[in-house]
Amino acid sequence: MRVLLVEDDQTVSNFIAKGLTEAGHLVEQAEDGKNGLSLAQHEKFDVIILDRMLPGGVEGIHILETLRKQNNSTPVLLLSALADINEKVAGLKAGGDDYVTKPFSFSELQARLEALVRRNRNEAQPQTRLNIGDLEIDLLSRNVRRAGQKIELQPREFRLLEFLMRHAGQVVTRTMLLEGVWDYHFDPQTNVIDVHISRLRQKIDKPFQHALVHTIRNAGYMLQE
Amino acid sequence: MFQDIIHAINKATSALTQGDLSYRISLGSSKSELDDVAAAINTMLERITHLMEKTRQASNTIAHDLRRPITYARFQLEDAALHAHSEEDLRTAIAQAIKHLDHITSICGALLRIADIEAGMCRAAFTWFDLALALQDVLELYTVVAENRGLIIKATFPEHLPFYGDRTMIQQALANVLDNAIKFSPCAGIITCTAHFLPPLPTAENNGSIELKITDQGIGMTPEEMAHATERFFRAEQARHAPGFGLGLSIVQAIVQLHGGQLHLADNTPGLIVRIDIPLPFPGKSATL
Ligand SMILES: Nc1ncnc2c1ncn2[C@@H]1O[C@H](COP(=O)(O)OP(=O)(O)OP(=O)(O)O)[C@@H](O)[C@H]1O
Ligand SMILES: [Mg+2]
Numbered sequence A: 001m002r003v004l005l006v007e008d009d010q011t012v013s014n015f016i017a018k019g020l021t022e023a024g025h026l027v028e029q030a031e032d033g034k035n036g037l038s039l040a041q042h043e044k045f046d047v048i049i050l051d052r053m054l055p056g057g058v059e060g061i062h063i064l065e066t067l068r069k070q071n072n073s074t075p076v077l078l079l080s081a082l083a084d085i086n087e088k089v090a091g092l093k094a095g096g097d098d099y100v101t102k103p104f105s106f107s108e109l110q111a112r113l114e115a116l117v118r119r120n121r122n123e124a125q126p127q128t129r130l131n132i133g134d135l136e137i138d139l140l141s142r143n144v145r146r147a148g149q150k151i152e153l154q155p156r157e158f159r160l161l162e163f164l165m166r167h168a169g170q171v172v173t174r175t176m177l178l179e180g181v182w183d184y185h186f187d188p189q190t191n192v193i194d195v196h197i198s199r200l201r202q203k204i205d206k207p208f209q210h211a212l213v214h215t216i217r218n219a220g221y222m223l224q225e
Numbered sequence B: 001m002f003q004d005i006i007h008a009i010n011k012a013t014s015a016l017t018q019g020d021l022s023y024r025i026s027l028g029s030s031k032s033e034l035d036d037v038a039a040a041i042n043t044m045l046e047r048i049t050h051l052m053e054k055t056r057q058a059s060n061t062i063a064h065d066l067r068r069p070i071t072y073a074r075f076q077l078e079d080a081a082l083h084a085h086s087e088e089d090l091r092t093a094i095a096q097a098i099k100h101l102d103h104i105t106s107i108c109g110a111l112l113r114i115a116d117i118e119a120g121m122c123r124a125a126f127t128w129f130d131l132a133l134a135l136q137d138v139l140e141l142y143t144v145v146a147e148n149r150g151l152i153i154k155a156t157f158p159e160h161l162p163f164y165g166d167r168t169m170i171q172q173a174l175a176n177v178l179d180n181a182i183k184f185s186p187c188a189g190i191i192t193c194t195a196h197f198l199p200p201l202p203t204a205e206n207n208g209s210i211e212l213k214i215t216d217q218g219i220g221m222t223p224e225e226m227a228h229a230t231e232r233f234f235r236a237e238q239a240r241h242a243p244g245f246g247l248g249l250s251i252v253q254a255i256v257q258l259h260g261g262q263l264h265l266a267d268n269t270p271g272l273i274v275r276i277d278i279p280l281p282f283p284g285k286s287a288t289l
Helices: A010-022 A033-042 A060-069 A085-093 A106-122 A155-166 A174-182 A192-204 B002-017 B033-083 B087-119 B121-125 B131-148 B167-183 B223-228 B248-258
Strands: A002-006 A026-030 A047-051 A076-080 A098-101 A129-132 A135-138 A144-146 A213-216 A220-223 B127-130 B151-156 B162-165 B189-198 B209-215 B262-267 B272-279
Touching: A002 A010, A002 A033, A010 A026, A010 A106, A026 A033, A033 A060, A047 A060, A047 A106, A060 A076, A060 A085, A076 A085, A076 A106, A085 A098, A085 B121, A098 A106, A106 A174, A129 A155, A135 A155, A155 A174, A155 A192, A155 A220, A174 A192, A174 A220, A192 A213, A192 B131, B002 B033, B033 B087, B087 B121, B087 B248, B127 B131, B131 B151, B131 B162, B131 B167, B131 B189, B162 B167, B167 B189, B167 B209, B167 B248, B167 B272, B223 B262, B248 B262, B248 B272
Parallel strands: A002 A026, A002 A047, A047 A076, A076 A098, B151 B189
Antiparallel strands: A129 A135, A135 A144, A213 A220, B127 B162, B189 B209, B209 B272, B262 B272
């Protein structure tokens, strides 16, 4: 994918650019808000990574608002040193699609970027059924089947599975699950997510030949055939 | 007479300015007005000294507690640089070091969060919401963790509980308390979580209050430990083996205070009782708590 990276801290910028390039993406770097805005307006990107605080008067939020006013709907991921939840809300209100606080792990950033780009592509067709391999879920009747066999899930387990299925083939981090499935926006201290995943595995993987839920070391989980 | 007072105050302030925090105005034997003023100033000096000492201690502990994960990360990396024999060794060491750095991030995050909450700015985001639903969500997240350790969480609260405050923060407070209850319980035992509305007393200026109570049957705390439990970085002797930084209850305390409430700890023989009382405002004049 084509990524515009607007970040004034050279160390952070180069670190992200290197990682994304290595993962096979094309990265365009801008050091200040003015350049960033002009690039965003004149070229087409799959996603924009935008630092909230930029030198030279043109703030990240300002760029974002300007783009949205011009009906530019490129997904935007905001980067910020401010962990404050109100800051996050303000960023999302201004039209941001996701928000990552520094310091972050590269795998967190990458997972979120890929989720954003995918979501943007998928939004057109609303789905009522999701499936991967021999696992199938019906979003309307809330039925879950694997290899034709019906599986009973608690409502939250269903949401967890649905989230994983919507991101099938992608890494999903623990924080993404906490936010997306539990609407939880703070550090839960213990690894609650791991426990919930292992419950889900008991039901959808254990009784069957091969596993669909995979642990991705130092990153999170992935649902994959 | 007045000149004496002014002279004494002058001497005391210049001693203080020069960094002598131990200077006190000497009190005469006669019960003169000078003595009253002198006593008042001395009390103030006492208080300043105490506050400065507290601030000094707080930054000392912060520095100290940050040093630990920094030391670990440093060891890990240095050891790997000197002795790693394979790429595998190197990667393991680096992953470990990153974990320690993440701990530092968590500590800083928690400290900043406490500072934010104490600054009181978040009060602007207060709204009315259903506490029962908010608690239910957190309980659901932790019940599975508790069950995994052979613990049962018994929750009792009404179907709806109108509440005024910050939803995310109240959830975080409950989460931190539950996390402790699970962490400091042996495998097996019951954790209870109750919440209910207490109607206002005739003389009260609030509209009643909410009492939230969490009990466990774990290792518990001595009265002495309870007195220090909400201090930043405090961890009781028998708690040191468990993971954590001693910041969970400091956050709870800050959240409860932001809501104008009170946090009480008591003995559950065995175990701990955590009670949180939060007053409710009258609907309408909701901004002032
Ligand atoms: N339910 C409990 N039972 C026994 N002791 C407790 C309980 N809750 C807290 N404590 C004691 O109070 C201390 C402070 O608790 P606090 O939640 O602030 O820190 P922590 O749990 O050790 O670390 P953190 O919350 O940062 O992960 C604990 O270390 C422990 O000694
Ligand atoms: Mg704790």
